[in-house]
Amino acid sequence: MRRSPVRRPAPLRDLVGVGVGPANLSLAALAQPLDGLDAVFLDQSGSFRWHPGLLVEGARLQVPFLADLVTLADPASGWSFLNYLREHERLFPFYLAERFHVRRAEYDAYCRWVAERLPSLRFGHRVDTVGFDPERAVFDVRYTRTEPVDGVESRGRVSTRAVVVGVGTEPHVPQELRSLWAAPGAPVLHAADYLEHRETLVEAGHVTVVGIGQSGAEIFLDLLRRRPVGRERLHWLGRTEALAPMEYSRLGLEHFTPDYTRYFHGLAEPVRDRLVASQWQLHRGIDDETLTAIHDELYRRALGGGWPDTVITPGVSVHGARRPSPAAIELRLDHAQQNTTGTLATDAVVLATGYRERPLDGVLGDIADRLGRDARGRFRVDERFRLVLDPTIAESGCRVYVQNAERHTHGVGAPDLGLVAWRSASILNDLIGEERYPLPRRSAFTRFGLAGGVMAGP
Ligand SMILES: Cc1cc2nc3c(=O)[nH]c(=O)nc-3n(C[C@H](O)[C@H](O)[C@H](O)COP(=O)(O)OP(=O)(O)OC[C@H]3O[C@@H](n4cnc5c(N)ncnc54)[C@H](O)[C@@H]3O)c2cc1C
Numbered sequence: 428m429r430r431s432p433v434r435r436p437a438p439l440r441d442l443v444g445v446g447v448g449p450a451n452l453s454l455a456a457l458a459q460p461l462d463g464l465d466a467v468f469l470d471q472s473g474s475f476r477w478h479p480g481l482l483v484e485g486a487r488l489q490v491p492f493l494a495d496l497v498t499l500a501d502p503a504s505g506w507s508f509l510n511y512l513r514e515h516e517r518l519f520p521f522y523l524a525e526r527f528h529v530r531r532a533e534y535d536a537y538c539r540w541v542a543e544r545l546p547s548l549r550f551g552h553r554v555d556t557v558g559f560d561p562e563r564a565v566f567d568v569r570y571t572r573t574e575p576v577d578g579v580e581s582r583g584r585v586s587t588r589a590v591v592v593g594v595g596t597e598p599h600v601p602q603e604l605r606s607l608w609a610a611p612g613a614p615v616l617h618a619a620d621y622l623e624h625r626e627t628l629v630e631a632g633h634v635t636v637v638g639i640g641q642s643g644a645e646i647f648l649d650l651l652r653r654r655p656v657g658r659e660r661l662h663w664l665g666r667t668e669a670l671a672p673m674e675y676s677r678l679g680l681e682h683f684t685p686d687y688t689r690y691f692h693g694l695a696e697p698v699r700d701r702l703v704a705s706q707w708q709l710h711r712g713i714d715d716e717t718l719t720a721i722h723d724e725l726y727r728r729a730l731g732g733g734w735p736d737t738v739i740t741p742g743v744s745v746h747g748a749r750r751p752s753p754a755a756i757e758l759r760l761d762h763a764q765q766n767t768t769g770t771l772a773t774d775a776v777v778l779a780t781g782y783r784e785r786p787l788d789g790v791l792g793d794i795a796d797r798l799g800r801d802a803r804g805r806f807r808v809d810e811r812f813r814l815v816l817d818p819t820i821a822e823s824g825c826r827v828y829v830q831n832a833e834r835h836t837h838g839v840g841a842p843d844l845g846l847v848a849w850r851s852a853s854i855l856n857d858l859i860g861e862e863r864y865p866l867p868r869r870s871a872f873t874r875f876g877l878a879g880g881v882m883a884g885p
Contacts, residue, residue: 437584443568444468444591445554450830451593453496454851455545456506471553471573475542477535480619483649488534491527494845500852500864511537558793564823593830596782612753618642618779629653631775638779639665639741644713648721656728659736664743673712681871683840690875691838692810709839784832808836811857828854
């Protein structure tokens with residue numbers, strides 16, 4: 428493959444966004460009306476797609492539609508979900524439907540509508556590194572075009588004084604299952620690729636879904652609905668000790684507010700770590716509607732007498748696996764509460780084993796030794812979503828912001844779509860040095876912590 432010349436004067440932008448998922452798409456939408464702010468957003472994908480492998484029919488967003496890209500920071504923005512509906516002449520049907528939680532596919536379509544109209548987005552651009560040029564006091568962002576034109580792989584550079592990294596998450600496969608997943612033979616796939624392989628799974632003799640979270644529940648339900656009554660031949664297993672519903676009480680949801688985010692950021696690092704681990708039901712449970720739908724479907728299948736041919740067992744770890752032949756899979760199971768082990772023969776496995784934050788060390792590798800780290804080597808992120816930089820960069824006024832890479836510093840709300848618009852607006856206000864988007868000083872009825880150590884009266 429021929430390469431185009433690398434050395435060209437790099438254009439200087441006010442802001443470069445790395446990655447265009449909902450987080451940086453929100454930032455791009457809120458940045459668009461800001462006069463004089465020259466921003467560009469680069470994403471390695473060919474176009475905007477939101478978790479395409481899991482846009483299962485009927486699956487809904489777990490946040491109300493008001494948690495779109497802009498509304499909770501700027502309800503008057505033209506990039507709102509309601510304006511998307513107006514443009515598509517669907518406002519009245521939506522109003523009459525009275526459903527606050529829209530379908531996941533509709534959220535994806537709305538985001539694509541925004542992405543196709545924002546001039547600042549560049550798809551097919553993978554950011555390789557962000558370096559720092561001390562002479563010009565700018566970041567040097569290097570990228571590769573992921574879709575070569577006429578066989579020419581082109582690389583480029585853009586300079587900027589502010590970078591917002593929004594590279595999101597990637598599918599996680601536990602170490603003990605990696606070789607099973609990577610080897611050819613009977614299908615073993617991550618939930619992120621579910622829809623692409625659904626027909627194969629529907630036709631497989633026996634299917635095991637590993638992982639008792641939201642994706643595992645949705646896939647189990649979808650397969651259950653598509654397999655013959657009495658011959659479902661489905662196992663659903665996971666390490667989680669119970670089929671726990673996701674916390675969805677009104678006051679419980681106040682953990683996903685700016686107030687809780689600020690409170691959490693002020694806590695000591697060991698306390699924050701302990702809290703994130705203990706709050707799994709706030710973000711790793713299963714929504715009540717999906718659990719009800721699974722029970723309904725199982726009940727319907729039991730009406731003719733007998734039980735559906737399904738096994739649902741929480742508290743089970745899959746601690747190993749092998750392929751006795753290319754067409755067969757054997758999982759080694761472990762039940763901690765019972766202190767028992769067993770094996771399960773199956774013909775296909777779906778690993779609904781979650782997602783992990785994409786490591787930033789690749790993209791930020793060139794400045795990695797200039798970034799502040801905590802006791803566990805993670806990046807330190809200040810209250811305004813800025814990475815803590817060493818003085819040589821910090822004193823130049825250059826900044827690196829992160830979106831959805833700060834759960835360890837800002838809490839369970841980091842990946843939540845309900846905080847996306849607020850976080851984007853906070854970043855833009857900080858960047859331009861004025862409160863262009865006025866943000867609420869109070870956002871929850873709960874008062875988190877004692878103000879100044881003293882419990883004031885009403
Ligand atoms: C199936 C699913 C459903 C979810 N549903 C909800 C929900 O209902 N409510 C909720 O609050 N949260 C939900 N979440 C959690 C979360 O909000 C979403 O995952 C959301 O997509 C996160 O947005 P993001 O912009 O941070 O990252 P992502 O959506 O992961 O986007 C990151 C982007 O960065 C790009 N990228 C990565 N590396 C580079 C690079 N080097 N150069 C250029 N581009 C790069 C990727 O191509 C990608 O487009 C869900 C998550 C999943 C997996």
